[in-house]
Amino acid sequence: MPSDAPDALALSTPHTSSTTDADDVATATPNGFAALGLHECLLSAVVAAGYTEPTPVQAATIPRAIAGEDLMVTSATGSGKTAAFVLPALDRLARSAQAGGRTGPRVLVLTPTRELSLQVTKACDTYGRHYRGLRTASVVGGMPYGAQLRALRDRLDVLIATPGRLLDHLDSGKLALGRVEILVLDEADRMLDMGFIDDITRIAAATPSTRQTLLFSATLAGQVGRLAADLMRDPARIELATHQDTHTQITQRLHWADGRGHKDRLLDRLLADPTIDQAIVFTSTQIDAERVAGNLEAEGHAVAALHGGMPQGQRTRTLTALRKRALRVLVATDVAARGIDVPTISHVINYGLPITAEDYVHRIGRTGRAGRTGLAITLAEHDDAHKIRRIERFTTQRIPEAVVEGLEPKHRPQAGAGRGAPRNGAGRGGFGGRGGPGAGARAPGAGYRGSAGPGGSRAAASSDPRREPRRAAHHDQPAGEFAPRRRSRP
C-alpha cells in the first residue's frame, strides 16, 4: 500500500487559493466558455484546465444557473456536470460582495459519498484557482472532527459535505447555514437511495428559503421529483442525456465464464493486455475484492483493494495512489463506482456483476472520461444471464460477446431465453462525440474473438451473503466509524 500523504487533510482543512488575481491572468484565448457569461477569473481557470468548449450539460446549465434559476438537471456520468454547478456557484461568489461578520458557507454542496465530495472539492480548487481568497472546506463522515470544526469556525465560501456528518455539526451548533445562497444536491437519486431524504430535508430547512437550489440526478422521476417539489421554486428541467444514450466513448464486451477459476484465468489474461493504462476491477463483495487483489498482488501487479469496510484513511491513500499512477489496478466494490475521476483509467473489468443496472452504468463510466475512450469488460457466469439482460434493457444496448483464445467457456447460456435487447441507444457522449468506437466495436488487445451472442438462460438470482450490502457499499459512514444517531433511515 502506498504511503502518500492522505488527501484527507486537505479535505477537512479550509484552503485559500493563493495564486494570481483574475486581472493578472490572460484570458485572451478564444474559448467556447466566453459566451456563457462567466467571471473572468473563472474563464481563465477553465482555459488553464485546457477546456476549449463547454460540454452540453455545461452549455445548457451555466447561463441559467448564473441567472439565478432553480434547476433540475439530468446528465450522464463523466459529462462535465461538476463544472456545470461549481462554475456558476463560484461566479456568484466572485461577483457579489462578502456579507462580513457572519460565519457559515455561501455555497453548500451535498454529495452521497466521501469520494464524490473529494472530487467536488478538487473541482473547486481547479476552477477557483484564479479566485483570490476563495475558501472551501469539506466535511465528510469517517474523518476526524477537529479539523472540520476549525474549518467551520472560519470564514467559508464553499462547503462540500455528505449529509450525515453535516447534520451532526448542525445539530451540535457548530455550523450555521443562514448564509447559504446556493444549495447543490449532487447525485440526488443516489442520496435518496441511501436513505438521506430526511437529512436533506432538514439541512435544506436550515438554509434561507431565498436560496437557489441546483439538483443533479440520473433521473428526475419518482422520489427525486417529490424532493424537488418540496425544496425548489418552480425549477426548470434540463434533461440532456439519459442512461439510454450515453457512453458512445466506451466499448463494452461480455465474456461468459464457467466459474470463479475460469474468471480468475480470464482476468489474468485480460490484465496482461499492454494497452491497459490503468484498470478498475469491480467485485460484488468485499471478500472478493480482498481475494482478487491479493491474488493479483502475488502475481506482481501494482494493485490495491478499495471497499466500504476499509478505514477512510486507507481508502483516501489508495485513491491518491491511483491518481498518482502508483497503482495500475484497483479492485473495488461499488463504493468506488461513483466519484472516481481518473482520466487514465482505460479499462473497467466487471469481475462480479453489480446489484443494479444503474450501478453498471456508473461502473463503466469510470473509464472513457474527459474525451478519452475506454473499454468495459464484463465477466459473467451462466447464472448472471438475467442480470446481463436487465443491464441491456436499461442501457438499451446489447453488450457484444467475445472469447479469449484458449479460454473459451465450456458452456454458454442457452439460446432462446433472449438476451436480445432493444437497440435504440444511438449514443451521445458528454464531449460532443470526440470519443471512439461505440458499443459493439471490436475491442483493442490481442487474442479476443468477437462472437454472435446466443440468447441467455433464465436463472434464479443468487443471494450471496458476502455481498457488500447496498447501504454499506455506498454509505459514507460505515458502521463502526460513526454510528448514525437521531436519524432513522429506511
Ligand code: AMP
Ligand atoms: P464530471 O462529469 O464533472 O465528473 O467531469 C468529467 C471529466 O471531464 C473531469 O475530468 C473534468 O475535468 C472533465 N471536463 C469537464 N468539463 C470539461 C470540458 N468542458 N472540456 C474538457 N474536459 C472537461
